[in-house]
Amino acid sequence: MDNNKKISDWFEQYGNDIYHFLIYRIGPTDAEDLLQEVFIKALRGFNSYQEKSNPKTWLFSIARNVAVDEVRKRKVRKWMSHIPLEKTNEPETTISPQSILDHEEEHQTIYRAIKLLKSNYQDVIILRGIKELSIAETADVLKWSKSKVRSTQHRARIALHEALRRCNDNEETRS
Known part of the structure; x- marks a missing residue:
C-alpha cells in the first residue's frame, strides 16, 4: 500500500x-x-x-x-x-431547549477550565479523559514514561477540579 x-x-x-x-x-x-x-x-x-x-x-x-x-x-x-466549543450534533426533538442550553454551558465550562491548566495537564486530560487513550498510548504520544503519565494525570485531575470550581464560582458571581 x-x-x-x-x-x-x-x-x-x-x-x-x-x-x-x-x-x-x-x-x-x-x-x-x-x-x-x-x-x-x-x-x-x-x-x-x-x-x-x-x-x-x-x-x-x-x-x-x-x-x-x-x-x-x-x-x-x-x-x-x-x-467555546461548537455544537457537533443536531439536538433531538424530544430534548428541551433548556436541557440543550444546560449541556452547552457545561461543555463551555469544561473547555474554559481545561484552558486554565498548564499545557502538560491539558494534554493528559484530553488524551486520557476525553479521547480515552490508554496510559501506554498516552505515554507514546507525549514521549513520557507510563508512571509520569499516571502521576501527571493525577495532578491534572486535581488541577481540573480546582479550575472547574473557579469557573463555577466566577459564573455564580456574574449571575
Missing part, C-alpha cells in the same frame, strides 16, 4: 479523534486547518514513521506538536482567546 493510501486510511480512522483533540487544545476556529496540517506533516514524514508505535499515537504526537506551535504563534500575535 502506498503512503498516500495509508495516510488517507488513517485520516478516515483517526481524523475525527485528532480533530477533537485540536478543538480542545486550540479551539474550533483553526482546528480544521490544523487537522489538514497534521496529515500533511504525516504524509511528508511518513518515511520517518517507525512502526514501533501505533499510527494513532504517532498522529496524536504530530497533532500535539502542531497545537503547541499554533499556541506559540498566537502568543506572539497576542490574540489568544477562549472560544
